[in-house]
Amino acid sequence: MNGWGRAHMSETQVIGDAIGAGLAARAFEPSAGEGDIGHTHESACLNCGTPLIGSHCHNCGQTAHVHRTLGAFFHDLLHGVFHFEGKVWRTIPMLALRPGKLTREYIDGRRASYVSPLALFLFSVFLLFAAINTTAGNAEFAEEDQAKVKAEASKGLAQAQQALPGLRQKRAVLKAKGEDTDVIDEEIESREKVIAVAGRMAGGKHIKSTGFSLLDNVIDEASANPNLAIYKMQSHAYKYSWVLIPISVPFLWLLFPFSRRLHLYDHTVFVTYSLCFMTLLSTLAMVLGALGASAISGFLMLTPPLHMYRQLRGTYSVSRFGGLWRTVALAIFAVIALVLFATAIAAETGAG
Numbered sequence: 001m002n003g004w005g006r007a008h009m010s011e012t013q014v015i016g017d018a019i020g021a022g023l024a025a026r027a028f029e030p031s032a033g034e035g036d037i038g039h040t041h042e043s044a045c046l047n048c049g050t051p052l053i054g055s056h057c058h059n060c061g062q063t064a065h066v067h068r069t070l071g072a073f074f075h076d077l078l079h080g081v082f083h084f085e086g087k088v089w090r091t092i093p094m095l096a097l098r099p100g101k102l103t104r105e106y107i108d109g110r111r112a113s114y115v116s117p118l119a120l121f122l123f124s125v126f127l128l129f130a131a132i133n134t135t136a137g138n139a140e141f142a143e144e145d146q147a148k149v150k151a152e153a154s155k156g157l158a159q160a161q162q163a164l165p166g167l168r169q170k171r172a173v174l175k176a177k178g179e180d181t182d183v184i185d186e187e188i189e190s191r192e193k194v195i196a197v198a199g200r201m202a203g204g205k206h207i208k209s210t211g212f213s214l215l216d217n218v219i220d221e222a223s224a225n226p227n228l229a230i231y232k233m234q235s236h237a238y239k240y241s242w243v244l245i246p247i248s249v250p251f252l253w254l255l256f257p258f259s260r261r262l263h264l265y266d267h268t269v270f271v272t273y274s275l276c277f278m279t280l281l282s283t284l285a286m287v288l289g290a291l292g293a294s295a296i297s298g299f300l301m302l303t304p305p306l307h308m309y310r311q312l313r314g315t316y317s318v319s320r321f322g323g324l325w326r327t328v329a330l331a332i333f334a335v336i337a338l339v340l341f342a343t344a345i346a347a348e349t350g351a352g
Contacts, residue, residue, distance in 0.1 A: 042066075088123075091115040095277050099307060100314010103270050107315075117272035124279040125241045131283045134290075164191050237345050245272055247340050251333035255326045256316065270315055277307055305331055 042064060044050065045057035052064045091114045094102040106114060115123075171184045245268065252267040281300055288297040308330050313323040 087113065087115045088120075091120060092280070095120075095273060095280075096307075098314065099273060099277060099311035100316075103273050103311060103315040106273075107266050107269050117269050117276065120276045121242070121245075121272050121279070124276045124283070125238070128279050128283045128286075129238045131286045164188065167191065240345060243344060244275055244337060244341050247344075248275070248334070248337045251337060252330070254333070255329060262316070266315075270311065274308065274311060278304060304334075 043052060045052055045060060045062055045064070046066060047062040048057065048060045050057050050059040055064050056062065057064065091102065094114070102114065105111070106117065167184060167188050171181050171188065174181050174184065248271045249264060249267050252271055253264065256262050256267075281303065285297040285300045288294075288300070305327055309323050309327040312318060312326050312330070313320075318326065
């Protein structure tokens with residue numbers, strides 16, 4: 001397929017993803033974009049027949065006015081995709097500048113002015129992957145890049161293979177003297193793993209496995225078709241991005257293990273809004289980098305710890321010291337959560 005065809009398919013996919021993300025987010029914000037254009041005016045609910053008082057049925061919750069024109073249908077669709085009513089313009093500034101207050105207000109039930117955390121998360125993930133497709137396209141390895149990777153792997157393989165006989169001989173001498181061989185055993189094991197991985201990357205099918213079936217599958221697939229492996233990683237990360245929420249919540253709970261006033265729901269709202277901010281920040285940094293503002297892009301990536309600190313203090317009303325040590329712990333937990341997520345995606349990619 002030529003370059004124009006791939007670009008055309010990419011743009012079509014982005015538009016489809018936009019509509020899909022908008023409809024998914026709208027499922028969590030069902031009242032967004034309800035205007036009077038093309039709507040009927042009823043005295044009784046069309047769903048259950050209850051006499052109407054106000055803009056919604058007090059019995060089943062359906063909106064009082066339903067549209068029956070094609071123009072009104074697309075009006076609602078565009079609202080769902082691009083507007084989230086006016087809530088998004090109140091939510092994002094609060095998320096960026098006063099994340100603790102936003103999280104606490106949502107937990108406490110003051111929600112009418114804000115986009116729900118899950119709806120905002122779906123939308124922010126869509127923006128991130130749309131930015132990836134727009135600024136970088138589908139990552140691909142050219143044939144010359146693949147050749148370089150295999151050449152480097154071959155070089156590492158040769159070095160490890162040359163060092164291994166000497167290490168084994170040294171171990172035999174130590175064992176004959178009755179001395180401890182634990183250190184050299186670890187070095188030998190490390191060299192053997194390097195040989196296994198480098199051998200597979202260099203195309204050496206005769207090399208034994210690494211001992212980890214998941215790693216072996218990922219290496220085999222990446223070696224055979226790097227472009228397909230990268231594409232599958234991108235698509236699986238997009239589809240399963242929500243997994244970051246349940247992965248992260250238990251780590252946040254560990255920061256308040258004996259608190260009776262806090263519940264898993266509180267931590268889930270915190271985590272989801274925090275992931276929204278980090279995703280939107282990554283999107284902005286990516287766009288700025290593509291526009292040549294790399295310095296600003298790099299500076300933005302220094303803000304997550306400050307955001308975590310402000311959100312922790314505002315949400316949980318902890319002291320400065322409590323906020324500081326929890327920010328450090330949360331940053332470490334965030335790295336662990338990302339590693340677990342990447343491992344899960346690799347497992348799913350290998351299985352697929």
